[in-house]
Amino acid sequence: MTEAEDGGVTVVLDIDEKHMNRNGILHGGVHATMLDNILGAALARHTGMPSTTISLNVNYLAPVKKGRLTASATILQLGYKSATVEGVIMDTEGTAIAKGTGTFKILRKG
Incomplete structure (x- = not known):
């Protein structure tokens, strides 16, 4: 995970054999994990507070077998x-x- 000067965050993953499913393409759980991480990180960066995922919706758009992936959030x-x-x-x-949308509960103190 990296933080940009403008306050945004990105998650970068270099695909490895361990990320593949039995068909030789990126496992859907990797997509979901990347999205859950970037969505929560973007929210934490913006609010300065922790949160927990209430729901996560993932749309798988294209298969991938190798290379570097970058996730960002709004x-x-x-x-x-x-x-x-x-x-x-x-x-x-x-x-x-892949694209995803998540709903998060903000864990405010007190």
């Missing part, structure tokens, strides 16, 4: 107790591999 809705965040995973050619 906050769609931010309330006092919850937020909705959208993310995308791109390959090095700029192809969207």
Whole structure:
């Protein structure tokens, strides 16, 4: 995970054999994990507070077998107790591999 100067965060993954499913393409759980991580990280970066995932929806758009993937996120809705965040995973050619939306409970103190 890296933080940009503008306050954004990205998650980068270099695909390895251990990330593949039995068909030789990136396992769907890897997509879901990347998205859950980037969505939560973007929210934490913006609010300065921890959160927990309430729901996660993943749309698988294109198969991938090798290379580097980059995930980024945008906050769609931010309330006092919850937020909705959208993310995308791109390959090095700029192809969207997966998109996801998550709803998060913001864990405020007290």
